[in-house]
Amino acid sequence: MTASTPILHARGVAKTYGAHVALAPLDMEARKGRILGLLGPNGAGKTTFLRMVTGITQPDTGGLTLFGAPASRAHLHRMGYLPEERGLYKGMRVAEQVLYFAALRGMARPEAERALKAWFERLQVDGWWNREVSDLSKGMAQKIQFIATVLHRPDLLILDEPFSGLDPINAALIRDEMLRLVREEGTTLMLSTHNMGSVEAVCDDVLMLHRGKKVLSGGVNEVREAARRGRIRVSFAGNFMTFVAELGARAELLSHATRTEAGTEVHEVELALPDGWGMAPFLAWAVGHVEVREAVPVRLSMEEVFVQTVETATP
Amino acid sequence: MNPPSFWTAWGLIARREYVTRIRRRAFLVATFLGPVLLVGVVAGLVLLNQTTEKEVKVYVADLSGLLTVEGPDGSWVPWCPACYPERALLTYRFGRESLDQDALKAQGFTCTVALDDGILQSEKAQLLQLESPPLSAKRWMERDLSQALERLKVREQLDVNYEAYLALKTDVRLVALDMETQKRQSDEQGALGFLFSAFMFAFVMVYGMHVLRGVIEEKSNRIVEVVLSTVQPTQLLLGKLAGIGAVGLTQMAIWSVLSWVLFSGMGLWLEQSAWMDSWANAQGLAPGTVDFESVVASQAELAFLLDIHWGVMLGCGMVYFVLGYALYAAFFAMIGSMVEQEADAQYLLLPVMLPLIFSYALASMTIEAPESTLAVASSFIPFSAPISMMVRLPMGVPWWHVAASMALLVVTTAGLIVLAARVYRVTILMTGKRPTLREVMRWMFQANPS
Numbered sequence: 001m002t003a004s005t006p007i008l009h010a011r012g013v014a015k016t017y018g019a020h021v022a023l024a025p026l027d028m029e030a031r032k033g034r035i036l037g038l039l040g041p042n043g044a045g046k047t048t049f050l051r052m053v054t055g056i057t058q059p060d061t062g063g064l065t066l067f068g069a070p071a072s073r074a075h076l077h078r079m080g081y082l083p084e085e086r087g088l089y090k091g092m093r094v095a096e097q098v099l100y101f102a103a104l105r106g107m108a109r110p111e112a113e114r115a116l117k118a119w120f121e122r123l124q125v126d127g128w129w130n131r132e133v134s135d136l137s138k139g140m141a142q143k144i145q146f147i148a149t150v151l152h153r154p155d156l157l158i159l160d161e162p163f164s165g166l167d168p169i170n171a172a173l174i175r176d177e178m179l180r181l182v183r184e185e186g187t188t189l190m191l192s193t194h195n196m197g198s199v200e201a202v203c204d205d206v207l208m209l210h211r212g213k214k215v216l217s218g219g220v221n222e223v224r225e226a227a228r229r230g231r232i233r234v235s236f237a238g239n240f241m242t243f244v245a246e247l248g249a250r251a252e253l254l255s256h257a258t259r260t261e262a263g264t265e266v267h268e269v270e271l272a273l274p275d276g277w278g279m280a281p282f283l284a285w286a287v288g289h290v291e292v293r294e295a296v297p298v299r300l301s302m303e304e305v306f307v308q309t310v311e312t313a314t315p
Numbered sequence: 316m317n318p319p320s321f322w323t324a325w326g327l328i329a330r331r332e333y334v335t336r337i338r339r340r341a342f343l344v345a346t347f348l349g350p351v352l353l354v355g356v357v358a359g360l361v362l363l364n365q366t367t368e369k370e371v372k373v374y375v376a377d378l379s380g381l382l383t384v385e386g387p388d389g390s391w392v393p394w395c396p397a398c399y400p401e402r403a404l405l406t407y408r409f410g411r412e413s414l415d416q417d418a419l420k421a422q423g424f425t426c427t428v429a430l431d432d433g434i435l436q437s438e439k440a441q442l443l444q445l446e447s448p449p450l451s452a453k454r455w456m457e458r459d460l461s462q463a464l465e466r467l468k469v470r471e472q473l474d475v476n477y478e479a480y481l482a483l484k485t486d487v488r489l490v491a492l493d494m495e496t497q498k499r500q501s502d503e504q505g506a507l508g509f510l511f512s513a514f515m516f517a518f519v520m521v522y523g524m525h526v527l528r529g530v531i532e533e534k535s536n537r538i539v540e541v542v543l544s545t546v547q548p549t550q551l552l553l554g555k556l557a558g559i560g561a562v563g564l565t566q567m568a569i570w571s572v573l574s575w576v577l578f579s580g581m582g583l584w585l586e587q588s589a590w591m592d593s594w595a596n597a598q599g600l601a602p603g604t605v606d607f608e609s610v611v612a613s614q615a616e617l618a619f620l621l622d623i624h625w626g627v628m629l630g631c632g633m634v635y636f637v638l639g640y641a642l643y644a645a646f647f648a649m650i651g652s653m654v655e656q657e658a659d660a661q662y663l664l665l666p667v668m669l670p671l672i673f674s675y676a677l678a679s680m681t682i683e684a685p686e687s688t689l690a691v692a693s694s695f696i697p698f699s700a701p702i703s704m705m706v707r708l709p710m711g712v713p714w715w716h717v718a719a720s721m722a723l724l725v726v727t728t729a730g731l732i733v734l735a736a737r738v739y740r741v742t743i744l745m746t747g748k749r750p751t752l753r754e755v756m757r758w759m760f761q762a763n764p765s
Binding site: 051054055056057073074076077079081082083085086087088089090091092100101103104105106107108145148149152 | 316317318319324327328331335336339532533536537538540541542543544545546547744
């Protein structure tokens with residue numbers, strides 16, 4: 001299976017509960033060894049989709065392909081799923097619980113014990129082997145849940161808000177391990193999160209849902225670029241009113257600020273250039289009217305992309 | 316790495332449910348210490364009673380001269396010495412006058428009975444006690460005085476001697492025999508059946524509630540979503556039912572073995588103790604010639620215990636527990652999957668528990684009339700059979716009744732597990748909304764609701 005092979009391919013999968021459309025027909029794919037960020041406001045249909053991928057529920061229509069074959073329960077042991085709302089059995093010991101989940105995924109006991117010892121060292125939880133689950137803090141429980149999800153070395157790892165409840169040090173520890181699994185072991189990762197900082201930091205691709213519909217998808221850089229919608233930031237010296245009058249309807253003025261540099265008034269504006277009028281033609285036009293000091297494309301953060309996409313998609 | 320088969324995963328789930336429960340302190344205490352404590356308390360009381368039993372010395376103030384005659388030395392002696400047999404811890408002295416407290420104390424009496432000829436009508440006398448006599452001594456006194464007064468009445472009012480009177484005295488006892496087996500039946504057998512049905516009710520309820528709590532725990536702490544990403548809801552449900560049911564069976568088996576061991580141990584202990592000799596004495600048998608079984612056999616209230624087929628009772632008890640538990644626990648699991656906390660389950664549980672409560676209430680009527688239409692019918696109806704049949708069993712039931720009742724129970728339980736699983740697999744993931752009855756019915760009869 002090459003890097004371009006889709007590990008997960010959804011074709012028109014949809015789900016309704018009564019009159020409520022939880023997920024409108026969705027097409028998407030997740031490619032091997034890449035990290036796909038699954039984004040969307042609450043109630044967007046992310047959990048519905050993840051439950052279908054993990055075999056917990058079945059789509060009403062459409063089909064899913066996993067590892068190159070129609071999805072079936074036989075694929076479940078090749079996946080690791082950490083839901084957003086997760087728990088542990090309180091009456092069990094830590095290792096016993098992780099080994100139980102490993103056994104349910106078909107992992108032989110000696111192999112599971114070996115892997116668990118390695119993970120305990122890696123996540124610095126040595127000495128917790130026989131601790132009661134009820135003794136664990138939320139952060140400790142998060143680490144154990146992460147180990148239980150990855151112990152069987154899944155080919156497709158699905159993590160829903162994996163950093164919630166973790167302090168920055170442990171969040172970084174989990175993020176590094178997550179990236180190691182992807183970069184070194186070729187694991188495909190689907191990361192559902194509201195933390196746009198981590199999407200920018202780790203995701204290769206994103207898929208955004210809103211009210212059960214796909215509203216955005218593609219590589220992170222592509223979607224950020226696309227969401228820019230010709231936005232540029234320009235600093236210039238000269239008459240602002242003349243600049244605006246000359247600009248007319250050529251471009252949309254989004255913001256304006258003024259500052260003084262060495263006794264000269266400098267204007268800083270943010271413009272949205274229309275399609276077909278890029279940075280170069282704009283500069284050629286602008287230098288004829290004002291003294292351009294700086295012109296840069298505006299690069300939107302994923303958070304801005306998220307908000308903009310939701311606002312655009314909300315009637 | 317291959318995924319586990321359906322039954323391997325089921326076994327893993329059942330094992331987890333079983334192991335995590337049997338090592339809980341509450342289970343260990345209830346299973347091992349419960350019967351030991353119970354027998355220990357009873358044995359302790361018996362032992363305490365023996366060691367603290369004091370000598371009772373009674374002064375009988377025979378104010379009307381009903382019981383005494385003047386002896387050769389001028390003292391008052393009973394005219395019927397045989398009425399007051401020699402006992403190690405109970406001695407009588409007689410007089411025609413009351414003694415005051417100081418006089419009683421001075422002569423070492425622990426209590427006094429004052430009676431006059433009014434006793435012939437009232438059959439009551441006062442027992443004034445300096446030290447409270449044990450209940451057994453009081454009973455002996457009542458028995459001795461009753462016999463002496465009965466002899467007096469016979470002598471004075473009938474023209475026969477007392478032995479002739481005893482020969483004429485007739486007490487009719489009805490001994491019930493089963494026509495087919497010719498085995499003795501007693502009210503106590505019914506009581507034993509009632510006891511078994513009470514155990515069955517308690518076991519089904521307790522372990523059904525374990526299932527309910529287990530499902531709610533999985534749902535409320537959200538671990539169920541992780542589990543369901545590896546196994547099917549039906550596997551989870553069946554594994555849970557099997558694991559928790561096995562805990563119930565284990566407890567039942569341990570109680571049975573412990574009861575047998577403790578009962579045998581108590582027998583051995585009694586055989587070695589002085590109690591057995593005093594019992595033999597009281598029965599007019601030579602000490603050392605009786606064993607525990609013969610003591611049981613001689614007691615009208617206990618003899619039936621030796622007629623009971625304990626193996627059959629226990630075997631049937633276990634089968635009815637497994638089936639009855641599975642039937643109700645499937646419902647409990649379904650209800651547990653619909654709610655997020657136990658308090659919300661209460662009002663949903665009531666209608667499900669009604670047949671169980673009804674059959675338990677019916678048990679006391681079944682003792683009175685084990686062959687009544689209602690009793691027989693309820694032992695066939697799957698919802699009440701586990702309890703109703705356990706009441707009837709010690710009193711003798713045709714084998715085909717048991718077989719048919721079990722067969723109906725198997726079919727019904729299997730069907731209900733399928734229906735409950737269909738609802739469970741939908742509602743276990745449902746949060747923030749409680750399903751309506753109409754939705755539950757739709758999911759029950761829809762093959763692929765999710």
